[in-house]
Amino acid sequence: MIQLKNISKRFGKRSAxxxxxxxxxxxxxxxxxxxxxxxxxxAIGIMLGQxxxxxxxVRICGFDVTAHRRQALQKVGAIFETPAFYDYLSGLxxxxxxxxxxxxxxxxxxxxxxxxxxxxxxxRSVVRSYSHGMRARLALAQALLPGPELLxxxxxxxxxxxxxxxxxxxxxxxxxxxxxxxxxxxxxxxxEVEQLCTRIAVLNQGRMVFEGTLAETRQRRKWVRLRTxxxxxxxxxLRQAQLVTEQRDGQLIALGQGVGADQVVRLLVERGMPVYxxxxxxxxxxxFYLGLMNDQRGGVAPFTQPTTA
Amino acid sequence: MFxxxxxxxxxxxxxxxxxxxxxxxxVLAQLAMVLLFRFxxxxxxxxxxxxxNGYLAQEYISALTVAVVMLLPQVILLMPLxxxxxxxxxxxxxxxxGTLRMILSRPISRFRLLFVKWLAGVIFSAVLVLVxxxxxxxxxxxxxxxxxxxxxxxxxxxxLSADDGFRLYLFSHVFIAVNASTALGLAFMFSxxxxxxxxxxxxxxxxxxxxxxxxxxxxxxxYHEWLxxxxxxxxxxxxxQPIPWERMAESLCxxxxxxxxxxxxxxxxxxxRDIKS
Numbered sequence: 001m002i003q004l005k006n007i008s009k010r011f012g013k014r015s016a017x018x019x020x021x022x023x024x025x026x027x028x029x030x031x032x033x034x035x036x037x038x039x040x041x042x043a044i045g046i047m048l049g050q051x052x053x054x055x056x057x058v059r060i061c062g063f064d065v066t067a068h069r070r071q072a073l074q075k076v077g078a079i080f081e082t083p084a085f086y087d088y089l090s091g092l093x094x095x096x097x098x099x100x101x102x103x104x105x106x107x108x109x110x111x112x113x114x115x116x117x118x119x120x121x122x123x124r125s126v127v128r129s130y131s132h133g134m135r136a137r138l139a140l141a142q143a144l145l146p147g148p149e150l151l152x153x154x155x156x157x158x159x160x161x162x163x164x165x166x167x168x169x170x171x172x173x174x175x176x177x178x179x180x181x182x183x184x185x186x187x188x189x190x191x192e193v194e195q196l197c198t199r200i201a202v203l204n205q206g207r208m209v210f211e212g213t214l215a216e217t218r219q220r221r222k223w224v225r226l227r228t229x230x231x232x233x234x235x236x237x238l239r240q241a242q243l244v245t246e247q248r249d250g251q252l253i254a255l256g257q258g259v260g261a262d263q264v265v266r267l268l269v270e271r272g273m274p275v276y277x278x279x280x281x282x283x284x285x286x287x288f289y290l291g292l293m294n295d296q297r298g299g300v301a302p303f304t305q306p307t308t309a
Numbered sequence: 310m311f312x313x314x315x316x317x318x319x320x321x322x323x324x325x326x327x328x329x330x331x332x333x334x335x336v337l338a339q340l341a342m343v344l345l346f347r348f349x350x351x352x353x354x355x356x357x358x359x360x361x362n363g364y365l366a367q368e369y370i371s372a373l374t375v376a377v378v379m380l381l382p383q384v385i386l387l388m389p390l391x392x393x394x395x396x397x398x399x400x401x402x403x404x405x406x407g408t409l410r411m412i413l414s415r416p417i418s419r420f421r422l423l424f425v426k427w428l429a430g431v432i433f434s435a436v437l438v439l440v441x442x443x444x445x446x447x448x449x450x451x452x453x454x455x456x457x458x459x460x461x462x463x464x465x466x467x468x469l470s471a472d473d474g475f476r477l478y479l480f481s482h483v484f485i486a487v488n489a490s491t492a493l494g495l496a497f498m499f500s501x502x503x504x505x506x507x508x509x510x511x512x513x514x515x516x517x518x519x520x521x522x523x524x525x526x527x528x529x530x531x532y533h534e535w536l537x538x539x540x541x542x543x544x545x546x547x548x549x550q551p552i553p554w555e556r557m558a559e560s561l562c563x564x565x566x567x568x569x570x571x572x573x574x575x576x577x578x579x580x581x582r583d584i585k586s
Contacts, residue, residue, distance in 0.1 A: 011583075041586065048414045050584040070416040078414035080586060084407030088325045097320065100313040101415035101422075142411070152414075 001026045001150050001182045002047060007056035009042055009206075016042040018206040020056070024184055024199075026149075029176050031193040032186040033289060034203035040186045041081075043203070044154050047184075048078060061150065074102065077143030081155035083135055085127045091138050092123040099145035110145060117141045117171075133164045140171060144179075151175060153185045157192060165192065172196055194285040202289065204296050217288040223252045224261060227277040228268060237271050238264060248291075252281060314421065318429035327398070328433070331391025335441050338387060342379045343448045359459060364468055369459035373474045375449035377460055377548070380442065384485055385541060388441065389492035389517050392434055396496030397510030399426045400579065405506060413584050423501065423576050430497055434489035442482045460548040467550050477547050484544035484561070491537065491564050492517060494571040501575035503582055540564050 002024035009017040017039045024030045034040050045051030046058055049069045058065045063072035085094045092110065099105040114120045117137040122130070130138065136156070143151055153172070157165045169192055175181045187193050193200060194214065202210040210217070228234045231250050238244045238253065243264055246254040255264070261278050268275050283291075322328055346352055355378075356366035400423070403409040412422060458474025460467045469477065495516065499509035520538040523529045533539040540560040546553050 045583065045585060050410060050413050052581075052583060069418065073414070073416035076414070076416075078411075080407070080410060080414075082407060082586070084411055086321055086324065086408060089320065093320060093324075097317045098411060098415065100310070100317060101412055101417040104310065104313060 001061060002184060003059040004043065004047070005057045007043070007046060007058060008054045009039075009046065009051065010054045015206050017046070017053075020203075020206070020208055022201055022208065022211070024182065026182050027180065028199050029172065029183045029185060029197045031197035031200035032184060032203065033190070033193060033200055035293070038203040039206040040203055041154060044078075044152055044184075044186060047152060048076070049073065075147075075149040076152065077145075077148035077150070078152040079139045079143045079154065079156050081158040083139030085135065085138060087128040088126060090124050090126055091119060091130065094127055094138065095123075095142055095145060098142045103146045105146045113141045113144050116144070132159055133167070136160060136164065136168065149181060151181050151183045153183065153187075155186055155188065157187060157189050165189065169196060190286045190289055202292055204293065209296055210292055214285065217285055218283050223248070223254055223281040223283060224264075225251055225277060225279050225281045226253050226264070226275070227251060229274045234268055234273055237267060237273070241267055243267060311425070314417070314425040315428060318425050319432065322395070322429050322433055328395060331394065331437055332440050334387065334391065335383065336444055338383060339379050339445050339448050343375060343452060346375055346378060347452045355459070355461070358461065362466070364459070369457045369468055370453065371456035371458060371471065372446060372450040372453045373455075373458040373471065373478055374460070375453050376442070376445040376478065377458070379445045379449065380485070381462060383441065383445075384488060384544065385521070385538065388437070388485070388489055390514060391437065392489045392493040393496040393510045393513045393517070395433055396430055396493035397500050397513065398506045399430055399497050399500055400575075401500040401504060401506040401509050404503075404584065407586060410584055410586055419580050420576055423579055427494070427497060427572055430493045431490045434493050435486045438482050438486040438489050442478070442485070446478070462545045465545050465549055467548050469548070481544040481547040484547065484557070487561065487564050488541045488544070491541075491568055494568045498571035498575035501579040534563075537567065
């Protein structure tokens with residue numbers, strides 16, 4: 001559905017994207033993660049033909065966006081972090097305006113979508129009078145008109161309260177389940193991405209540093225929680241015996257290839273060190289993400305911990 | 310689809326209050342001018358001018374005469390201001406508010422979008438000029454009778470019957486509308502670059518102001534043809550006897566070419582730029 005091939009983008013001397021290659025298959029909810037300035041919005045801008053790539057090729061629904069923008073975006077809907085509307089016009093008029101840039105849209109279809117997003121009855125009020133949540137629904141309505149197959153969501157939960165975020169999450173699941181849409185979701189909310197996405201890509205300083213399924217993020221590193229009398233001393237012994245490869249947060253260890261927890265316990269007991277707890281720790285997306293960013297920076301410990309399984 | 314896109318632009322343009330600032334300002338300025346003409350020495354000076362040239366003042370101090378008197382300063386000073394104000398907003402305001410990004414996530418070409426915006430701007434210019442001319446005549450008619458027309462402007466002195474005067478009054482508005490769309494087109498061009506709406510308006514007004522100042526400096530007399538405001542005076546010649554068609558055609562061509570150039574420069578800049586939040 002989306003194919004970015006060796007995309008680079010420079011703004012003056014600054015490189016926003018560096019040789020990015022990405023493929024979003026049809027039917028996925030695909031997460032795009034990264035810090036502010038990592039290049040997510042630039043990548044989305046390039047997908048939508050709003051930002052010109054310095055090099056590379058981008059294809060949406062099989063069409064080159066640069067050369068055949070009209071065909072490429074015919075079945076695409078998009079929502080941005082701060083949905084902007086003509087505040088002095090009604091919600092209905094906004095939808096009429098925005099949808100007409102894709103294709104003439106029947107009033108009946110607009111009413112259906114208004115009903116679907118829960119804005120029926122308020123469509124004739126000026127957008128200035130809408131709450132943040134209503135604006136988010138209007139943004140969704142415009143993205144669903146006339147009838148997309150691909151939905152690009154750039155930080156759709158920004159500024160929403162917890163209830164709004166929950167509603168947005170349910171809506172995305174409905175869109176995927178009921179309308180069978182392919183969804184590209186760029187978000188800072190790792191929890192949301194973890195609950196929604198089937199596959200993710202992580203960008204850092206314009207480069208892709210990870211691409212894979214959520215299951216792969218959990219399996220990438222096996223962390224074990226170790227509680228002992230003196231963690232640093234224990235680590236010294238374990239490293240010397242080549243049983244661990246990494247440590248984190250004063251209680252997490254990554255075991256060496258083929259090493260079992262029983263070997264760790266045996267060694268520590270033999271050295272006279274108490275072992276209060278040793279258990280596998282499941283990696284959350286957040287801990288995976290922070291660990292990944294930590295690796296990119298060169299090894300400063302991240303802030304959060306995996307949960308004990 | 311084209312008519313839908315043009316309809317969108319007209320909805321957007323005429324849906325916001327800011328668009329009507331110009332109309333309101335014209336009404337106030339015209340009201341002030343007609344009252345000044347009626348109740349100060351201004352009217353007597355014009356009567357003396359007519360009498361000095363052998364005409365009966367009562368025959369020519371009319372609604373049509375006063376309407377043109379009001380238009381002379383407004384067309385050169387106020388109208389470009391309001392046209393530029395709207396022109397500077399057309400693209401830059403949408404870029405600033407983020408709605409441009411919403412539109413450009415859809416399969417419309419940038420050129421098409423820009424063209425319908427420009428066309429909506431031209432329609433706005435025509436409406437602005439019609440309102441300007443209509444209210445000028447309406448206010449003048451409240452205090453002055455419907456009689457012959459007297460036109461006095463730099464290089465122009467003419468008297469006309471009421472019928473001829475009204476016909477030419479209507480005709481002159483075609484040229485005033487071209488002036489308005491030229492001022493709007495200049496601001497529109499700057500608006501297509503990555504800048505704030507106010508910057509686009511100020512830049513275009515600065516250029517028009519420089520042109521106006523240079524036009525009034527004797528040294529630049531030989532370069533008048535290069536100055537935009539010189540061509541803005543074409544509408545005066547509608548009232549000349551005989552009408553200098555060649556001079557008017559030349560100015561009209563210059564203004565139309567200027568409109569085309571500003572549109573193409575704006576379109577090229579808009580096509581090349583990245584649209585980011």
